[in-house]
Amino acid sequence: MTISSGLRTEIETALRGVAQLVLVIQEADSRGSLIFPSTTPEN
Helix, strand or coil, X not given: CCCCHHHHHHHHHHHHHHHHHHHHHHHXXXXXXXXXXXXXXXX
């Protein structure tokens, strides 16, 4: 499967953005918000 380099760059940028968003959400979650209730120890 061949992907053009331009599209590949866009995909990598999007994935990096998603990863950054996940980190931000997990950071907020660790401070007490219940975005991911399954990750909190007191279930």
